[in-house]
Structures are given as C-alpha cells and as structure tokens.
Amino acid sequence: MSGQPLLKVQAVETFYGNIRALGGVDVEVNKGEIVSLIGANGAGKSTLMMTICGSPHARHGSVIFEGRDITQMPTHEIARLRIAQSPEGRRIFPRMTVYENLQMGAGLDNLKYFSEDVEKIFKLFPRLKERQAQRGGTLSGGEQQMLSIGRALMARPKLLLLDEPSLGLAPLIVKGIFEAIKKLNKEEGLTVFLVEQNAFAALKLSDRAYVMVNGKVTMSGSGKDLLANPEVRAAYLEGGRH
C-alpha cells in the first residue's frame, strides 16, 4: 500500500435535502501527516468531516480509506476502522460523567487499553482528571472541547478528525492542544486532519493544507506556502492573527 494515501476523498458531493453542501471535493491525507482545512463559516468544512464518517453519506464521489471504499459504509463501521472524530459542537454526552465519556471513546477495544490510555489523556488535559466524576453537560465549553478530543484519542485512531479544536478555548490552552497534537504526530505517527478557523495556528502546525470556499477546494499546498500566499493572507490571516 506504499504510495497510496491513507485517506482519499474523490469528487465528493454531499447534499442536505436538495441543497448541495459539497460540490466535488478532492482531498488526500497521507499517513503520518497533519493536514488542515481552512475556510470561512458555511464553506462546508464540517460537512466534509462528517461525510468522511458517513453521516451523511456522499451522494456522488468516493471516500477511500486504506485503499478501501468506505463511501456508503455505516458510520459505526467506519469508526471501527479507527477513524475518530471530535465533531463540530463537541457532542459530549451530557448526562454521562467525564469518565464515562472517555469510556465511550474506548468502546472499540472493549476498554482493553482503557486504564493505560486514560492516564495519558489526564496527563494531556489535567483538567479532565479533576472533573472526571462530573457530568459532561456541566463542563465549560473549553473543558468539553478537551473531553471531545480526549474521547476521540481514546479510540487509538489511525486517522484523527478534529473539527475546530481551538473553538472556545483560551489561547494558552489552544497552544497546549496544538502542541499535544504535534507531539502525538511526531512520537506516535498519528495522522491528523483538522478543520480550523484559526488559520494561522493551523497552517503553522500542518504539513499541508486545503482552502475551502462554498463547498469546493480552491487552493492547496504546504502549510508554509499557504501562509505566504497573499490571497490566503488577505482572506484568512490579516487581522485575524492570534
């Protein structure tokens, strides 16, 4: 399987009813890469993340993971291929404790590595350790964000999809999360595909990036190139530097 991307999204079109949210998107993510997707609100970034997980399914085009067509596969089976997502809106289970939310993340292995992995998550986000007996719905936005990422990591993913990991977090914590992602990528070879509003931080972190406008990818390149690109700078970076 050498030379083949881990994830290949080909000419994907996704609809909500009759409204076309994605109009033929092509994206590739190679093993061991951090790839980001930037774009304005409503560009279809989150839709692409959910389409990869089959919720909703793409109407046209295909999603290939490890050489396998997963376009029409049920969402739970896609998850079992180790594609984990921290989705838009975080989607913490509000009436489960923080601990149980993390257990849900480790459900694929029947909690086999749970005690080992949960310590890692608690080290990454010590706040979650303090709050472990609290119900998810009572956490602050930032804490929920940490929990959502932690829960996705508990699945020992081959591909981690992060939808706006910096949303609602204090700059210092954002920095911490981005460093954590980088570290997981470097040390454990974790492949990450992330959507970010915080384009500057995302591009700096990423090997490659895509820019999305109105349901289509309009630009792509290495993080560095896009950071230097005047169009990208004007649209997503100037004045928005964090």
Added chain:
Amino acid sequence: MEYFIQQLVNGLTLGSIYGMIAIGYTMVYGIIGMINFAHGDIFMLGGFAALIVFLILTGLFAGIPVVVALLIMLIVAMLMAGLWNWTIEKVAYRPLRGSFRLAPLITAIGMSIALSNFIQVTQGPRNKPIPPLVSSVYNVFGISISLKQIIIILITVVLLSVFWYIVHRTPLGRAQRATEQDRKMAALLGVDVDRTISVTFVMGAALAAVAGTMYLMYYGVVVFTDGFIPGVKAFTAAVLGGIGSLPGAVLGGLLIGLIESLWSAYFTIAYKDVATFSILAIVLIFKPSGILGRPEVEKV
C-alpha cells in the same frame, strides 16, 4: 391500621407489576423518543406464553415442582416476548425512523390492535384461567401476605437490580445511554445504533413478559384484552414518574398501584381508575416532566 398496611402490601404488589411494564415504555421512549403502544400487548403476550407453557408442562409432567414450572414459564415468556418486540421494531418501527414523529406512533397503535386481535383469533376471546400455582398465605401481625405477593415483590427487586446494573455498569448500558443522548455521536464512536435499539426493545419486552407471568400467577387468569388497561396504567406510571427515567418508571408504577388499592379500600372501587388518572393530571399540571423527569432545558 392493619387494614391500611394490608392495602399497602396489595398496592405494592400491583405497583411492582406496573413498574416492570413501565420500564419498557420509558426505555423505548428514552432511546428513540416514541411511545410503543404495543408494549401493553407484549405484556399480555407474555402472559399467554406463560399460560401455554404451564399447560404443556402440567400436561407432560404431572408432578412438576412449582418452582421449576414458574422458572420455565418465565424464561419462555421472556424469550417469546423479546422475539416479538424485536420483530415488531424491525418490521414496523425501524423503516419509519427519520420520518415525521406521528408515523411510528400511529404504527404502534396499529401494532397493538394487530397483536391483541392475533391473540383473540389464535387463543380465543374468553378468559383463560389457570389453577392457583402458589396458594400459601402467611399471617404476620394480623396482616395476610400471600406467597404470590412475596414472589412478585422479590422478583421485581431482583430484576430491577440486574437492570440497573446493566444500564449503568456495562458496555451495553453505556451504548444505550449514549444512543439515547446523542445517536449520531454514538455512531461516530462505533456504537451500532440499530442493534442497540433492538436490544432495548428486547430488554423491555423481557421485563413486560415477567410482569405478564406474574399477573397470570396473581390473578389466575389472562385474556386477550389484558394488554390494554394494565398497559395504559403502566404508561401512566411512566409519565407520572417522568418518562425517560428508569427510577421514575418504578416509582410511578408503585404510586399507581398504591393509589389504586388504597382508593378501592377506602372509597368506591368503581372510581379507582378515575382517581388514578386524576392524580396523574394533577401531578402533570404542577410538574409537567413527571416526578423524576428532567426538564427539557440542558446546557450542552
């Protein structure tokens, strides 16, 4: 005083049966947001399955011990009811998931009518009696407690504990609660949502079948219309306790049982159902989400 306590015991017995049925209503409502109106008929079906097993057993093995007979009745009734409810969910409710809210509700009412008519046609329209299975009665400080009542209350306590354990301490229960709280996210984490919903229907049906068997043992008779009134009362119990809440369903069941037997004891028995439903109405006026139900607003 003794009379009062006597009525309490009777009410608790009846309430245990309602509570066991109510759990099925509340769990299904919790997980897919629909009222399974056929659930009362699953309870009745459980009673019939137990009856048939009883007839077969006593026909084949004349001197079979009552404990063994009861146990086999329970198991077969649970399996049968579970299989029925599983099938109903699969053929009647699942295809309608995602359509407008009233569609599965109407289907459920249709399913309820279909089930009771099916039993009427195949088993006959008359009351089906069985001879008393257990008839010992104990006298404790002037209160008579029958062995039947003890068995019912004991089985209820045991089953509810097992149930509580499954829902709160096992991966299956976690998957059920996750599906209840956010179906899409549960799927993203690898939970097979359809299967989890099926299992929930089977679990609810198994409890209803136990209730049906207990009902048969307690009253010594079952008839095809039995799904309706006890079914509606158990549904009332689930609403009274707070639909979606497991402890609420049990509490609601016990309350309805107590109200019924106390009202019958001190006032006109003909009005016992009026009293029950009046109290439901009053509670819902002051606490629309039921006694243990949670208000809709939630910080997410």
